[in-house]
Amino acid sequence: MLPARLTELLDSAPPGVEEALELTDGLDAVLADGLARPGAQGTAALEDLAAATGSTPLAASVRAAVDAVGSGRPTGPAPAALAGARTALAGAVHDALLEQADTALGRPRDDLPESAASPAGGAGGADPALEGARSWLAELAVAGWRGIDRDLAAGADAALAPLLEDPSRRRLAVLIDGLGAELRAHCPLSGEADPPARRWSDLWARAVLLAQDASPAGPGAPAEEVSGRLLPLGADVHEHPTAFQVQVHAVLEPSGGDPARLVRAAASAPKVDVLTRESLWGLLAGHSVLLGALAGHHALEVAGMPLLHGGDLLWDDERARPGEPADRFAAARLHLEDALAPAVPPLERHPARIAEPVLLEGYAAKKKRSPAPGLDLDLDGTRLPVSLHRLPESSSLDLKAAAASGACIGLMRWDAGTGWSVQPLGVAAKKAPASQTHTADWAMGPTDPKYASALKKTDPLGTLRERAGRLLRK
Amino acid sequence: MAPHAPGPPSTVPLVPPVHARKLTKVPYVELADGRVQGVVSSGSAGERVYVSSVSAGSHALSCATNNNRPCGGLGGAPCKHIRALLDEARRHYGAERVAAYLRLDPDQAPEAALSALSGPVEPGPTGVVFTRFLRYLSYLELPGTTAPLPEMHWFPAGRAL
Known part of the structure; x- marks a missing residue:
């Protein structure tokens, strides 16, 4: 990517992004305290949400949901309508950011064919496996992140039971399991602690939509x-x-x-x-x-x-x-300059899903201490942060390898609050460009002898599978 | 309504990582339901396992076989199964997290507090923990998939810095 284009990308958020995030933050604050008690400020935030979606196909259902929360009936279809409104806003932010990234990268992007733009939806009937998930997610929203106790957090297990059995519902299952593990680790929140409102609301809204009967099972028909x-x-x-x-x-x-x-x-x-x-x-x-x-x-x-x-x-x-x-x-x-990028399916549009492959060369990797320890790639004076929390432990691609690199294949990422960053997938050493380190170097076994011998000695997967074989098939 | 902060970037996972460890002696350990609990292989009989637990706060100890036969070695001090459970919990989660979960004396070093731990003997949740162990193992029997799971973008694999 050309440094001038990178500067442009890093310098300015697309118009409307900030306003859309303010609206989702407003809803997230209501979800933190619980739909059961939105309070005056929360009620105002919900009214803003209804106004913002007022000219969209979601208008009627969001209006009804906001009224239902206002009159103390925050269940039934209300959670799905609110999750839908939040998803629509996140989708708009996604579209603006992806367009900005495509412009900076000079990347052509495919269009979604009309037939795939509105997914056909589930087979029609109600899927009883989704009921447990829907009711747990509704209970979370009513209680709010601050009101979740140990038992409610543990409710993820019961909601999961029928989903785990069905590989076509794996997306919802891994999502509920991931959210459930975080709630179990942190709830009830201690006194003054703020919940990670944006993250949990992201996960919640996505789960609510995947738990609707209209949500298709499995990945759908190949194109x-x-x-x-x-x-x-x-x-x-x-x-x-x-x-x-x-x-x-x-x-x-x-x-x-x-x-x-x-x-x-x-x-x-x-x-x-x-x-x-x-x-x-x-x-x-x-x-x-x-x-x-x-x-x-x-x-x-x-x-x-x-x-x-x-x-x-x-x-x-x-x-x-x-x-x-x-x-x-x-x-x-x-x-990478010319390859055609795929369209993004409507319901997957979210800033967290942006992961655009990019080749970066001729930079200086610079460590920084403040505001937090980090690493920037300096391209002609423009500093692109490296997403250090995305360097997998199941590889040799660590901070040291990234800091010693002179070229990088990575994914452009965006997160509210921190903006754009690059997630390295592979780096070439600055001093010895033939020496490369990639995230999947261990795909057929660790290449680091220390971990290879540890794996041989402990073989945790083999040990647990042997246990499972004996205990689960008795 | 409390003042609202959107929190950290939405794609930073919030479950502290656990550490790899050897699983032959203690195949299962967890911090759950207000207890450090898990499954410990019997030293003598290959088929037999013990379900051991230590409660947070009261430090009540329990140890029994999965057929609910109480462990003979458990008196006022932890038996060898509970010792093994705590050792592995320490490897799995780190001593600090285990000591904090059990609400051990915060003035004492976590390692020392864990070594000195003792408490009353009480009947434990043997059946519940054993069922949770079976549920845990059942994850390894579920088939994988090559259909994309876009929700996993919220859970990047990372490393402690």
Whole structure:
């Protein structure tokens, strides 16, 4: 990315972003105290929300929800309407930011076909598995983050039970499990502590929508099947106590000679808290073709791989085979300027989902002490913060490697309050550019001998699976 | 309504990380329901496991087999199973977090306070903890997926700085 364009990106938030966030902050304050007692200030915030959505298709349901909260009946359809309003605002912020990033990156973006713009929705009938989730989420909203006690936090387990069994509801299940773990760790909040209102409201609103009967089960129908050469750029690694996901960002060179496209391929597995660091990658051992390409730095030949409208391949090892060795930085240099980026499905639009691959070179990495310890990439005087909380422990890509880097493949990220930052997926050392460190170097086992021998000695996954085999099938 | 702060960036996970540890002796430990509780393998019989717990505040101790047979070694001081449980809890969560959860004397160093811990013997929640252990194990039996989970963007894998 050109420094001048980066300066522009970092200097100015798109118009309307601040106003939209003020509205969600207002709702989040109500959710912190609970829908049961919005108070005068909360009532005013809800009125603002109703006014802001007044000219949208959500107008009637948000109006009804605000009235219901005002008259002390904050249940029924009210939580879904409020979650919908918040999601619409976050979606607008997302759109403005993504457009800004696309402009800075010079990135062409695909349009969503009309047929995919409004998802068909669930099969029609009510899914009883969602009822428990909906009622737990409604109870959370009524109590408010400040009013959640240990029992209410633990209610996540009961809401989860029917969802965990059904792989097509995995999105909702990992979300409720992740939120539940945080509520269990922090609730009841001690006296003066402020809840992480924006984060928990984000998670809550997303869960409420996924728990509606109209929310489709599973990923939906693929847009097409694609074939060609896949060049991995890097792996975005996600983890909470009971879930692990690797999302590979890659360039697809379609076999028909069509222009290159940016795609992603995900693999995820349920886990338990003690599986961490060196024992994580073993959870995905069933995807050895994908993981092998990550660890071995080679391309993949894919044939008939399903691709969703949002740019996600539905990965199937059977439809892929290892290709030639491929340097990630060479692939990024060749394609990142022109590759076509995918459209974003309507309900996924949220600033937290922005993860745009970017190649950064010729910078000076500068450590900083204030306001908090951090690292900036200085590109001709413009300083882009490095998102240090996104350097996975299941890799050798740590602060030291990032600070010693001279080139970086990363994801552009945005968060309210901190703005834009870059999440490194792979770095090349400044002094020895051939020496690279990537987040998925351990995909086929730790490359750091210390962790390789620790894994061999403790084998936590093997130990727990052996226990599960004996105790669960008695 | 209290003054409102939106809180930290919305994509910073808020569950403190736990540490890798060896699982053969104590396959399960948790800070939950006001107790440090878990499952400890029997030293002698391979099939048998003990469910042990220490309550926060009262420091009440319990230890029994999963068939609810009380542990013979438990007197006024922790038995070897509770010792093992606390040792592993310390590795898993760090001594400070365990000592704070149990509300041990804050003037004492966490390691020392944990080593000196003692309390009355009370019947424990054996069945509940064992069921939670089975539920925990069941996560490893659930199939993975390659359908994207966009919600995981709120849970970036990170490291303590």
